[in-house]
Amino acid sequence: MRLLLISLQSNASLVGLKYIAANVRSHGHDAQILLLPGYLDPTLHPGIESFVRTYKPDLIGIGLMSIEYYPAKNLSRLLKEKFSTPVIWGGLHVILKPEECIRYADYVCCGEGENAVVSLLDHLRDKGRDSIPDIPNIWVNDNGTIIRRDAFPEVDLDSLPVIEYLPDYFYGFHKGRIINFAHDPKLFRSYALYGGTCHMMITTRGCPFYCGYCANAYTMTVFGKKIRKRSVESCIEELKLVKKDPYVIYINFEDDWFFSHDYEWMRKFSEEYKKHINLPFMVRVFPGVLDREKLFMLRDAGLSLVIMGVQSGSDRVNFEIYNRKVKFSSVKKAANLLNESKVAPYYEMIVDNPYETEEDEMESIRSMAQLKKPYTISLAHLTFFPGTLLTERALKEKIVDPDAYLTRYMVKIDETYFNKLLYMAPYIPRFFIQYLNRPKAERNVVHRALTTLLFFVAKRTVEPAVFFFVLTRGLKYNFKLTVRTVTGNWKSALAKVLFNFLGKKDMEFDERLALARKEMPELFEK
Numbered sequence: 001m002r003l004l005l006i007s008l009q010s011n012a013s014l015v016g017l018k019y020i021a022a023n024v025r026s027h028g029h030d031a032q033i034l035l036l037p038g039y040l041d042p043t044l045h046p047g048i049e050s051f052v053r054t055y056k057p058d059l060i061g062i063g064l065m066s067i068e069y070y071p072a073k074n075l076s077r078l079l080k081e082k083f084s085t086p087v088i089w090g091g092l093h094v095i096l097k098p099e100e101c102i103r104y105a106d107y108v109c110c111g112e113g114e115n116a117v118v119s120l121l122d123h124l125r126d127k128g129r130d131s132i133p134d135i136p137n138i139w140v141n142d143n144g145t146i147i148r149r150d151a152f153p154e155v156d157l158d159s160l161p162v163i164e165y166l167p168d169y170f171y172g173f174h175k176g177r178i179i180n181f182a183h184d185p186k187l188f189r190s191y192a193l194y195g196g197t198c199h200m201m202i203t204t205r206g207c208p209f210y211c212g213y214c215a216n217a218y219t220m221t222v223f224g225k226k227i228r229k230r231s232v233e234s235c236i237e238e239l240k241l242v243k244k245d246p247y248v249i250y251i252n253f254e255d256d257w258f259f260s261h262d263y264e265w266m267r268k269f270s271e272e273y274k275k276h277i278n279l280p281f282m283v284r285v286f287p288g289v290l291d292r293e294k295l296f297m298l299r300d301a302g303l304s305l306v307i308m309g310v311q312s313g314s315d316r317v318n319f320e321i322y323n324r325k326v327k328f329s330s331v332k333k334a335a336n337l338l339n340e341s342k343v344a345p346y347y348e349m350i351v352d353n354p355y356e357t358e359e360d361e362m363e364s365i366r367s368m369a370q371l372k373k374p375y376t377i378s379l380a381h382l383t384f385f386p387g388t389l390l391t392e393r394a395l396k397e398k399i400v401d402p403d404a405y406l407t408r409y410m411v412k413i414d415e416t417y418f419n420k421l422l423y424m425a426p427y428i429p430r431f432f433i434q435y436l437n438r439p440k441a442e443r444n445v446v447h448r449a450l451t452t453l454l455f456f457v458a459k460r461t462v463e464p465a466v467f468f469f470v471l472t473r474g475l476k477y478n479f480k481l482t483v484r485t486v487t488g489n490w491k492s493a494l495a496k497v498l499f500n501f502l503g504k505k506d507m508e509f510d511e512r513l514a515l516a517r518k519e520m521p522e523l524f525e526k
């Protein structure tokens with residue numbers, strides 16, 4: 001059986017679809033992945049139509065996060081007009097909103113897809129399209145009658161085949177043509193994050209923290225609370241494969257909490273990683289539980305960049321709004337530890353929070369200005385994704401538009417006075433922050449002009465310099481790696497300096513969403 005997996009994501013950095021395709025192929029079926037970056041045209045492009053006609057898939061799978069909901073709805077309509085091939089939807093948005101998604105597909109997968117999709121392909125092969133499959137996780141839309149199924153037992157991660165950096169069955173839609181990315185790696189890299197210099201993988205699934213804004217609070221009710229872990233052998237096997245591609249110079253572990261691994265696992269992983277892989281890598285850490293011994297073990301193995309969620313510099317906001325029981329004093333300790341380890345520190349903050357008072361925003365800025373420098377910062381727009389604790393509260397209190405999350409990128413923030421100040425906290429002297437960090441009523445034209453000027457200058461001078469310095473320090477001043485990291489990322493770095501916060505591909509996606517609202521208003525109707 002042939003499965004065509006489609007992503008509408010604006011970039012080619014995929015994880016989930018690769019795991020499904022690898023598992024489907026290891027069970028004797030065929031699978032191809034097609035990236036249609038932000039495809040939202042009112043008609044199906046002939047290039048896509050002939051690609052599908054040539055491959056003749058027995059099943060078409062569309063993977064989506066919430067930001068890809070309308071493009072998925074549109075694509076399903078277009079495919080149904082041309083093909084009778086059954087369509088299945090899957091991915092984070094489907095897990096959150098299965099009732100909504102099943103209306104636009106023949107099947108939806110409400111959990112992990114690796115084994116569920118293999119069972120569906122086996123079913124279609126053995127029993128045909130007209131018989132209703134009885135497979136956990138796979139809901140069926142039988143001509144409008146919805147048949148719901150229980151959740152599939154979660155996948156044993158070590159039973160899954162590993163994924164490749166650039167599989168030879170990964171295609172992309174580019175300027176009206178479908179191209180095999182493996183035959184044109186340069187094009188693949190232009191669609192991948194970080195210029196394609198890094199391989200994205202995960203060694204665990206699940207997260208023990210119940211942050212109010214995060215979808216994990218919901219997905220844990222689906223996947224179970226236990227964090228599932230891969231063995232060191234499975235991870236090293238994948239990394240040995242990935243390392244064969246000379247262009248991969250960085251590993252990006254996307255685990256929500258990489259430090260959930262115990263000391264034994266960390267020790268073995270660090271040894272094996274240093275011996276067989278020895279590439280710089282990045283992980284995410286949680287401030288309140290940053291373990292010194294594990295940090296330095298990983299640092300010795302090549303850890304060079306750490307992403308730490310701080311979210312707010314106000315304890316009130318973290319405790320009462322984000323349900324993050326982490327005092328800022330713990331964040332300070334973690335920042336000192338990260339600086340001592342000389343990794344590149346990258347701190348994530350959330351802004352545009354309707355629950356934040358002026359005092360909260362000022363305290364957040366004050367706190368971040370006190371953190372040990374150098375560090376870099378990213379700001380994300382508080383997005384009320386379905387199924388999160390905070391969204392449940394906000395909907396009850398009617399303070400958000402329930403559908404706003406479907407058309408807004410998290411990285412697209414409001415250009416407010418406080419957001420600019422917060423953004424500059426790592427890059428300008430503390431006395432400037434103290435002078436400018438004041439309530440609206442106390443600001444005058446000098447404060448506003450100075451903030452705008454400093455923001456304009458800092459974003460185009462100090463920030464890139466700090467980024468370059470911490471990246472190089474994180475790479476232990478290895479000249480070759482630094483040059484390759486910078487050359488690999490210059491495009492995204494330049495985009496960051498020139499445009500505000502959205503990457504070029506996300507901006508195009510944003511514009512396309514706005515255009516589609518005018519061209520296809522029916523698509524956005526409930």
Ligand code: B12
Binds near residue numbers: 009020091109215256
């Ligand atoms: C890795 C990751 C990324 C990567 C790769 C994403 C990818 N497509 O693989 C990158 C960096 C590209 C990314 C980007 C974004 N991300 Co992200 N990302 C994650 C992260 C950390 C892990 C996801 C992952 O790999 N999980 C493991 C894999 C195996 O699971 P999976 O992807 O869910 O896939 C499984 C199932 O869902 C299902 N499935 C998935 N697709 C399909 C398709 C079919 C047909 C079927 C049947 C099944 C199926 O089977 C898969 C295998 O089990 C999650 C946090 C989390 N814990 O989930 C956030 C998360 C998914 N991201 C999120 C967001 C918001 C974004 C951005 C919009 C942020 C932004 N820029 O504004 C962008 C959007 C995409 C873009 N334009 O770039 C949110 C999504 C919330 C929502 N409701 O949509 C999350 C949950 C973070 C959060 N905590 O809220 N992300």
